[in-house]
Every structure is written in structure tokens, then in C-alpha cells.
Amino acid sequence: MNISVLGCGRWGTFLAWYANRVHHTVTLWGRPGSKNLMTLTAEHKNEYLELPESVRLTDDLEEAVRSAEIILISISAQQLRSFLKTVSKLPGLKDKTFVLCMKGLEADTGKRLTQVFKEEMGAAAHVGVWLGPGHVQDFTRNIPNCMVVGSDEIGVTKKVVEAFNSDLIRFYYGQDLIGNEIGAATKNVMGIAAGMLDGAGYSSLKGALMARGTRELSRIVRAMGGNDITIYGLSHLGDYEATLFSPHSNNRRFGEDYVKGIPFHKLAEGVATVEALHHLSQEYEVELPICHALYEILFEHKETSKVLIDLFLRPVKFEF
Template sequence: MNISVLGCGRWGTFMAWYANKVGHNVMLWGRESSRNFAGLKDTRKNDYLSISDTIELNSSLEKVISFADLIIISISAQELRSFAKQLNSINEIQNKTFILCMKGLEASSGKRLSQVFSEEVGRRVNVAVWVGPGHVQDFVNNIPNCMVIGSENVEVTKMIVQELNSDLIRFYYGQDLIGNEIGAATKNVMGIAAGMLDGLNYSSLKGSLMARGTREISRLVRAMGGNDLTIYGLSHLGDYEATLFSLHSHNRKFGQAYVEGESFGKLAEGVSTVKALRKLSQQYAVELPICNALYEILFENKNAKETLENLFIRPVKFEF
């Protein structure tokens, strides 16, 4: 099968590497002006992996879209709407299947990424999401993991899993698009909180964060019409190890750097997700104490130590 990957950052380049590894013809798109794209053209590698000479690099969206029926998108979640508008002008997108591989929500609206994409591209295409735990650094060292493919059409889900399943990534069928998308986005928020606890030498509180974080997000998913049990699956709780504890996690590293007063130069999608969750909390009248505490720390300049202590240590109440 021909597969195209749009976006040549850390995860997008890995997707191209992986699709090629499991036997597909792959074209990888990046902007001509992008440092990542220029680096791959020059050296065929980045900080994490080397790509095969059989993967074609191309900066023409039209060519990359027409090349494949299965198209993976891996860009910043906040750029998806404007990018989808760009794709919408390409006639060849009709009836193609797009897999969204970002874990985020649109900060300005609180909308899930499949909603954002469908609003701009309409019903002309199939849309799926690829979520769950895994780090490029582990996969390229042949350390396996389990992930989830989900869409509103189970036949589309099954087709993608059939094409991409391997001993390196064992895929599960996602049956709840709302729960899987909210779960995947919000585990990054919990990752930021975990990093803050690490930076404050409160790492032992990460158990409490996990217990309360899953409960909080499951209430939101139920209010939004999803299955609250999805949060205890791979998209959220199953991704906690890779996000709350891993040295590779950008969101955890961002949280730690934040409370230590250091700058963190890489993308932490959880920051924008915190903004989106403030909107969803109000829209669905669901209290999100952890997400709200992070909003106050990141956007209202509240003291992180004091705010997190008040959240985890001060209240005296029944657990359930």
C-alpha cells in the first residue's frame, strides 16, 4: 500500500519509518522552509532515527496526497484547522483515509481534532485517530508497545489496523472516539502536572495524581457522551507510564522545567490542552480540579508549590 505522512517532526518521521518498516511505499511531506525537512533531505536522519532511501521526501502537498490512499497527519494540534483548510483545496483528497496522530484539543474552541478536521474537510474523507503509549526512542530500539486506532467507522478502523499491525506495535480497535481523543489529549495535561511534582520533589504524589486524574477526566468524557471506562484504557491511563514517568516525555519535562524556572524549547501539547479544558469544564459543567490548578499556574501566575499542595495535601474528605 502507498502511505503518505504529512509532517516531518519527531513523530511524523517515525511514522514514515514505521510504515516503511512494515512493508509499505512511503512518501514524507514537510515544508521546504522547515529545518526538519532540510535536515532529512541532507542526511536522511534526525536526532532519533535514520530513514531508508526508499522513503521519498516531497514538499508538494498535491503530490503527496495523490500518491496515497492512507494519509497520516502529524503536526501541531493547534495548526490542524488551518492545515485542513489548505488540504480542502486539493481535489484528490476525495475518499482518502486520514489518520490524525496528534494528542491535543483545539485551544480556542475545546473541540476534538477529528471534529476540527471534519468541519474543514467535510464528509469527503474517512477520519481516524492513532493514540496510546510509545516513544520513538523505544520503538527504534525494538521495544514494543500497544496502541489504539479509532474512528466512527469500524471497517475503516479494521483496515488501518490490518495495514499497520506488527510485533513492534500491537494495535487495539478503539470503540469510543470521544473517550480516546479526550483521553489522549488530557494525559499530556497530567504529564505536565507530574513534571511539576517531580520538580518540587513531590514525585511520590504521582500516584495520587493518577488516581484523581483518571476520575476527573472520566467524568468529563461521560458528560460529553463518551464511555467513561475508555479513560482506563490505552489512550489515557495506559499512556501514563510514557507520559508521567518517562525521561523522554516532553510534557513531563516541560512541567519540571517550569517549576525549576528553566526554559523548555520543545512542543508540549498539554499547555494548549489546559486552555481547551477550561472551556470544556464550563461548557459541560464538570469540575476539573487538576486541570483548573494547572490553568491557574500556567496562565494566572499562581504559585505552583502552593497550588499543588492545596490540591493534593490540604483537603480532608471521603475518597469516593
């Protein structure tokens, strides 16, 4: 099967590597002038992996889309809408299957990425999501993991799972698109919180963060019409080890560096997601204490240690 991956950052390059590993014909696209694409073109590798020579590299978006049956998108969540405005104008989009392989919410609207996709590409477009735990550094060492694929169309879910399931990644069928998208995006928020606890010397509170974080996020999923149990699945709780504890997690590392006053230069999608959750909390009138605390720290610039301690020492109440 012909597969194209749009986006040649860390995860996009891994997706191209993985699609080749499961015996597909792969094209990896990057923006013209992209530093990542130039490095891959010159060396066919980056700091995480080496791409097989059979993976085709291009900056021609129209050709990358035209040549593929399944198109994986791995770019910044905040760039998705503007990117899709370009993609939507390309010819030959009928019957293409698109898979969103990033985790986030649109910051200024709180919209899920499949909502953004449908608004820009049309309600008839075929789209799914590929979510769940796993780091490039582990997969390339043949350490397996489990992930989840979901869509409003069960045919899309099955097609993607059948195309990519292997002994390295076992896929599950996602049954709740709202819960999976919210869960995947918000695990990055909890990753930032975990990093802040690490940086402030409060790592022992990460257990409480896990317990209370899942509770508050299940409430917003339920309010939005999803299944609150989904938060306890692979897209959110299942991704905690890879996000709250791993040295490879950009979001956890961002939180730790923020507390220590160290500049952080990589993408931490959870920052924009904190802003999106602030909108959703107000829209659905759901209290999100942890998310609100991070909003105070990141956007209102309140003192980190005090906010975190106040958060976990809130007035006594029943746990459930």
C-alpha cells in the same frame, strides 16, 4: 500500499520509518523551508532515527496527498484547522483515508481533532485516530508497545489496523472516539502535572495524581457523551508510563523545567490542552481540580508549589 505522512517532526518521521518497516511505499512531507525537512533531505536522519533511502521526502503537499491511499497527519494540534483549510482545496481527496496521529484539543474551542477535521474537510471524509503509548527512542530499539486506532467508521478502524499491525506495535480497535480523543489529549496535561511534581520535589504524589486524574477526566468524558471507562484504556491510563515517568516525554519535561525556571523549546501539547479543558469544564459544568490547578499556574501565573500542595490537601471527602 502507498502511505503519505504529513509532518516531519519527531513523531511524523517515526511514522514514516514505521510504515516503511511494515512494507509500505512511503512519502514523508514537510513544509517548504522546514528545518526538519532540510536536515532529513541532507542526511536522511534526525536525532532520533535514520530513515531508509526508500522513504521519499517532499515539500509538495498536493503530490504527497495524491499519491497515497492512507494519509497520516502528525503536526501540532493547534495548527490542524489552518492546515486542513489548505488540504481541503486539493484535488483527488475522494476515498482517501486520513489518520490523525497527534494528541490534543483545539485550545480556543475545546473541540476534538476529528471534529475540527470534519468541519474543514466535510462530514463525508474518512478519518481515524492513532493513539496510545510509545516513544520513538524505544520503538527504534525494537521495544514493542500497544496502541489504539479509532474512528466513527469501523471500516476505517479495521483498514488502518490491518495496514500497520506488527510485532513492534500491536493495535487495538477503539470503540469510543470521544473517550479516546479526550483521553489521549489529557494524558499530556497529567504529564505536565507530573513534571511539576518532579520539579518541586513531590514525586511521591504522582500516584495520587494518577488515581485522581483518571477520576476527574472520566467525568468530563461521560458528560461529553463518551464512555468513562475509556480513560482507563490505552489512550490515557495506558500512556501514563510513557508520559508521567519517562525522561523522553516533552510534557513531563516541560512541567519539570517550568518549576525550575528553565526555558523549554520543544512542543508540549498539554499546555494548549489545559486551556481547552478550562473551556470544557465551564461548558459541561464539570469540576476538574487538577486541570484547574494547572490553568492557575500556567495562565494565571500563581505560585506552583502552593497550588500543587493546596490541590492535594483539599478538604476531606469520600474517595468514590
